[in-house]
Amino acid sequence: MFYRNSLRKIHTLINHKLYPLNDHQSDKFNQLITTSREEFHSTGCLYLPNFLTQSTLSTILHEIDSIVKDFSQNLFHSYVQHTDNLYNTSSNSPEMESSSKTIIAYDQIPSNSLLRKIYSSNSLIHFLTQIIQIYPQLYPSCDKLGALYVNIYRQANRLSWHTDHSHFFINLLLQQASDPDEGIFEYKTDKKIISRHDFQSGGLVMFNGRKYLHRVTKVCTSKSPRINAILTYDCTREHQLSEYVLQKFFGRTT
Numbered sequence: 001m002f003y004r005n006s007l008r009k010i011h012t013l014i015n016h017k018l019y020p021l022n023d024h025q026s027d028k029f030n031q032l033i034t035t036s037r038e039e040f041h042s043t044g045c046l047y048l049p050n051f052l053t054q055s056t057l058s059t060i061l062h063e064i065d066s067i068v069k070d071f072s073q074n075l076f077h078s079y080v081q082h083t084d085n086l087y088n089t090s091s092n093s094p095e096m097e098s099s100s101k102t103i104i105a106y107d108q109i110p111s112n113s114l115l116r117k118i119y120s121s122n123s124l125i126h127f128l129t130q131i132i133q134i135y136p137q138l139y140p141s142c143d144k145l146g147a148l149y150v151n152i153y154r155q156a157n158r159l160s161w162h163t164d165h166s167h168f169f170i171n172l173l174l175q176q177a178s179d180p181d182e183g184i185f186e187y188k189t190d191k192k193i194i195s196r197h198d199f200q201s202g203g204l205v206m207f208n209g210r211k212y213l214h215r216v217t218k219v220c221t222s223k224s225p226r227i228n229a230i231l232t233y234d235c236t237r238e239h240q241l242s243e244y245v246l247q248k249f250f251g252r253t254t
């Protein structure tokens with residue numbers, strides 16, 4: 001299955017009709033860039049629903065299922081207490097909150113997986129660079145664990161309020177929690193909390209996590225977990241996380 005997938009072209013993996021990433025010169029592409037820029041820069045959050053085709057989505061979920069089975073004992077179950085700075089885990093401040101999730105690191109994702117193929121796709125990188133505009137060019141991260149990773153939020157898991165260090169993250173929504181009120185992505189703008197109940201699996205989210213506090217609400221009773229992939233791009237070819245951050249987020253450095 002993986003071998004056949006690796007031959008598939010990117011435009012068959014994403015919803016090419018809605019998102020013609022390969023037709024750089026088309027009006028539709030230019031319009032998409034314009035509306036996406038506007039949404040990202042004015043709200044901090046760009047949501048592109050149905051970005052993946054149903055077939056890609058179900059293949060990726062199968063890939064993840066196999067990884068979870070193969071690595072069952074070796075997946076990292078992260079549990080951290082932190083302030084709104086995820087790296088600040090040592091203080092005893094009353095604002096400490098806890099976060100927990102299971103993580104599939106980059107080195108646990110097979111090199112021929114669809115997820116990696118999408119991550120390294122030049123047309124996706126070109127598209128994201130055009131929207132971000134902050135940097136002349138984006139590159140996939142070289143980080144062995146954090147370049148691309150999968151978050152699994154099972155019962156009792158959540159990600160508490162925090163801001164990120166990076167100006168943006170790319171999030172592929174792969175499966176929403178089975179209870180529609182759980183595992184919701186929320187963020188604060190001008191003291192208003194925005195709850196994205198509209199997010200659906202198959203969507204792509206670009207979010208300015210440095211500017212806006214955000215969280216994933218607790219998964220309580222859902223039988224099936226919330227699953228998403230974080231795609232890390234940077235303005236240099238050399239991006240790597242520090243050993244400190246790797247240890248904190250992935251429980252190991254290699």
Ligand SMILES: O=C(O)CCC(=O)C(=O)O
Pocket residue numbers: 151159164171185209214216228230
């Ligand atoms: O898992 C998510 O949807 C959000 C992830 C996030 O905010 C983070 O990794 O900093």
Ligand SMILES: [Fe+2]
Pocket residue numbers: 162163164209214
């Ligand atoms: Fe974040």
